[in-house]
Amino acid sequence: MALRQVRCYPAVMRLPVAFVSLALLLAGASRTWAHLPPGELREACARRRAALASSLPEGAAVLVRGAAWDERLPFRQTSDLHYLTGLDEPDVALVLTHERSTLFLPAADPVRGLWDGPRLAAGPATAEAFGLEEALPLDRLVEALAGLRRTGGTLYDSGPEPGPAGARPAGPLIAALRQVKDPLELARLRRAVEATRLGLVEAMRLAAPGVREDELAALLEYCFRRGGAQGTGFPSIVASGPNSCVLHHRASERPLEGGDLVILDVGAEVDRYTADVTRTIPASGRFGERQREVYELVLAAQAAGIAAVRPGATLAEVHRAALRVIEEAGQAGRFPHGTSHWLGLDVHDVGTEARLAPGMVLTVEPGVYLREEALGVRIEDDVLVTSTGSEVLSRAIPRAVEAIEALMAERGLGEFRPGKPLDASPAAPAPPRPWR
Ligand SMILES: [Mn+2]
Incomplete structure (x- = not known):
């Protein structure tokens, strides 16, 4: 796909104030381990977070927003949140500091669960599964950001504009890492x-x-x-x-x-x-x-x-x-x-x-x-x-x-016959690990 002569940042979906304020305090739904990331992804994300933290000034924090759920569209996590956590669930946010990475997840919603299936819940099991220090309910995000504010460090926000008042854009910090592939x-x-x-x-x-x-x-x-x-x-x-x-x-x-x-x-x-x-x-x-x-x-x-x-x-x-x-x-x-x-x-x-x-x-x-x-x-x-x-x-x-x-x-549907294996390239890589 050709690129117009302007640089594109990925569209980052909004984190509506509504879903922070309306998050319900219900018990978390359970989730099977088959949906959790394999070790290699968990370790790669930990290295990426460490690299991002080391690029931050003393006392700074980064808010990385996930994509919001919209049942009319296929879900697509924001690239920055995927890059740093491997987590492909909607309505989540990550706060990263030099000391810790905290994931914020929406409270379980039984009605939504009926239609869309279970979601990961806040708690130590989720934190451990993703190699993070903490996984908290989303309704504590505002309080956590206010706490970071009081310490006086710079807050970086992955967007979209406008982020929290006075925040600086996190996009360029994360882009510098994403540009060199691991x-x-x-x-x-x-x-x-x-x-x-x-x-x-x-x-x-x-x-x-x-x-x-x-x-x-x-x-x-x-x-x-x-x-x-x-x-x-x-x-x-x-x-x-x-x-x-x-x-x-x-x-x-x-x-x-x-x-x-x-x-x-x-x-x-x-x-x-x-x-x-x-x-x-x-x-x-x-x-x-x-x-x-x-x-x-x-x-x-x-x-x-x-x-x-x-x-x-x-x-x-x-x-x-x-x-x-x-x-x-x-x-x-x-x-x-x-x-x-x-x-x-x-x-x-x-x-x-x-x-x-x-x-x-x-x-x-x-x-x-x-x-x-x-x-x-x-x-x-x-x-x-x-x-x-x-x-x-x-x-x-x-x-x-x-x-x-x-x-x-x-001519004709050479390899395209049901049940016939597709031909392998000489450089065919190993098959994917089935974790989805
Ligand atoms: Mn292209």
């Missing part, structure tokens, strides 16, 4: 990329004139889930013919036509981490001469961008490297978006440091869009910065003209 995060990203590969390979086999954009999106998303993902990190972009020139076109009911190029810009999400990979394919299965010319130009620009990824380089340098190739072909005006964005818990992930360092993950995704020819091409891969340069995490997803045409020549 081993658990990289393992999740690799699994997300692998699930994305399974979907893209099947979509290339299925794509043909007459197949609708939304059929391809459905197949992609089915394969993601079959490959271990819980869904997508962003709405799937399947953009054929004239739609290929609409950067964030959502898959529509348009059937593919023989002369179309089709942009597939998609990402499976595994345990909250999303891939973001784009392939552009010919609906007919063979690139036309003009299509191939534009495709090879974008591919060359992407290669130049990827070659510029190394520790110490900047996103601007990566962009200039890709742009230069397109400029030299006289098409600079046809490349209207940035080349890169950070990738992780969010598809347009947070990052405060402009210089690349090992452990950072970015996309490299130049594009050329010729509206008068109904011809758009974008090619996007997910790139890990290593100590010596880079590793293209999505390198196993066919990208060369010949590789795409060979796959499309297989």
Whole structure:
């Protein structure tokens, strides 16, 4: 997915005053241990909290808000709270100081429990399960914040704006940590990329004139889930013919036509981490001469961008490297978006440091869009910065003209048969631990 030329922070849902004041004082519901995080996640979160605490001034505290429950929407925890606790329950908050991390959870609500299932309860068992010092009822949050205020230390608030009076934004502190992925995060990203590969390979086999954009999106998303993902990190972009020139076109009911190029810009999400990979394919299965010319130009620009990824380089340098190739072909005006964005818990992930360092993950995704020819091409891969340069995490997803045409020549639902195991990539990571 391409990024507008402004930096995005993830939308952080509001912590309504109402749910603090209305929290009921009822006994906590029990919860099975199957929903609790495995040790590796608990330990990773403890390390992340320690790193955040060590970045704080003396006496400071950070309020990290979870996402509110909205039964009309799929629940999605705020990325910051997930990053620091691994907890994917609604209406919670974390207060972190140098000394302790305290989780605040809503009181049990039997009516809500009937409809939505049990929730974690405040108490020592929950604190211990998540490796935190305390897990308190949410109605004590206001009192706890007032207590921190009296000690005179700075309060940082993860948002949204406006937070408690006088609080400073916590986003940049947490973003600086999230920008460099730890081993658990990289393992999740690799699994997300692998699930994305399974979907893209099947979509290339299925794509043909007459197949609708939304059929391809459905197949992609089915394969993601079959490959271990819980869904997508962003709405799937399947953009054929004239739609290929609409950067964030959502898959529509348009059937593919023989002369179309089709942009597939998609990402499976595994345990909250999303891939973001784009392939552009010919609906007919063979690139036309003009299509191939534009495709090879974008591919060359992407290669130049990827070659510029190394520790110490900047996103601007990566962009200039890709742009230069397109400029030299006289098409600079046809490349209207940035080349890169950070990738992780969010598809347009947070990052405060402009210089690349090992452990950072970015996309490299130049594009050329010729509206008068109904011809758009974008090619996007997910790139890990290593100590010596880079590793293209999505390198196993066919990208060369010949590789795409060979796959499309297989035609039909090759691997997509119920009960047939999906083909494994040479670099297939270990299967996920079943804790959800
Ligand atoms: Mn992208």
